[in-house]
Amino acid sequence: MRQPEPSAPRLGCADCGLHAICLPEGVDEEGLARLDRLTRQRSTYQRGELVFRQGQSFNTLYVVRSGAVRVAIADPSGGRQVLGFRLPGEILGIDALLDNAHRTDATALERTTVCEVPFARIEELFQLLPSLQRKMMRELGREVAAAQQHAQAMGRSQALERVAMFLNALLVRYDRLSRPTDLVRLPMGRGDIACYLGIAVETVSRAFGRMEENGVMVASGRHVRIFRRDLLEALCTGKGTGQRKRH
Numbered sequence: 524m525r526q527p528e529p530s531a532p533r534l535g536c537a538d539c540g541l542h543a544i545c546l547p548e549g550v551d552e553e554g555l556a557r558l559d560r561l562t563r564q565r566s567t568y569q570r571g572e573l574v575f576r577q578g579q580s581f582n583t584l585y586v587v588r589s590g591a592v593r594v595a596i597a598d599p600s601g602g603r604q605v606l607g608f609r610l611p612g613e614i615l616g617i618d619a620l621l622d623n624a625h626r627t628d629a630t631a632l633e634r635t636t637v638c639e640v641p642f643a644r645i646e647e648l649f650q651l652l653p654s655l656q657r658k659m660m661r662e663l664g665r666e667v668a669a670a671q672q673h674a675q676a677m678g679r680s681q682a683l684e685r686v687a688m689f690l691n692a693l694l695v696r697y698d699r700l701s702r703p704t705d706l707v708r709l710p711m712g713r714g715d716i717a718c719y720l721g722i723a724v725e726t727v728s729r730a731f732g733r734m735e736e737n738g739v740m741v742a743s744g745r746h747v748r749i750f751r752r753d754l755l756e757a758l759c760t761g762k763g764t765g766q767r768k769r770h
Contacts, residue, residue, distance in 0.1 A: 590635025
């Protein structure tokens with residue numbers, strides 16, 4: 524298992540910028556100290572490195588602290604289906620609770636740091652901090668909601684709607700992180716977006732072009748500047764495609 528970088532400062536939960544997102548409200552200093560003792564280590568992965576592999580035994584939950592992670596599953600023919608992306612403050616490995624084995628590959632999309640929490644000990648902490656258990660249940664609900672959103676997007680016949688729904692959902696998650704949403708850098712490439720949405724890479728590029736024509740956004744590589752968030756939201760419902768071009 525990857526070890527933490529020797530030179531990296533060991534910041535505790537109380538010092539982390541994701542404190543308000545990862546942890547439930549009302550955790551006192553004693554609770555934070557217990558969480559710090561529980562968190563085994565904070566490990567850093569470079570782009571393309573696996574956080575865990577499909578089929579690997581489960582004993583740890585991972586919380587993304589910085590960077591981004593792609594979650595994908597391999598099929599018998601050797602292909603890969605992207606199931607989602609995890610951003611800072613989001614949990615990796617929940618699916619392994621089913622049968623104590625990871626059902627997916629988790630790959631760093633860029634330099635990424637994760638907090639590793641031994642699951643056997645977190646069950647003990649739930650008894651001491653019931654609010655943490657409620658927080659975990661909300662995170663499970665968030666995963667279910669994300670899966671429902673993905674299924675809804677996959678049910679749309681128009682690729683433009685699928686891409687719009689993906690971008691809008693990503694911006695909502697950036698809102699949660701208090702990140703700017705008028706100019707964003709996508710951690711994932713268009714190939715990953717295409718695989719996630721079940722369309723061709725060229726189709727993603729054409730959808731971006733349509734949005735640019737309609738004055739919604741402009742994309743340059745992985746950088747996307749959003750001009751009209753309201754038009755993007757309208758595209759998610761199949762509206763907004765008749766807007767005049769931006770001059």
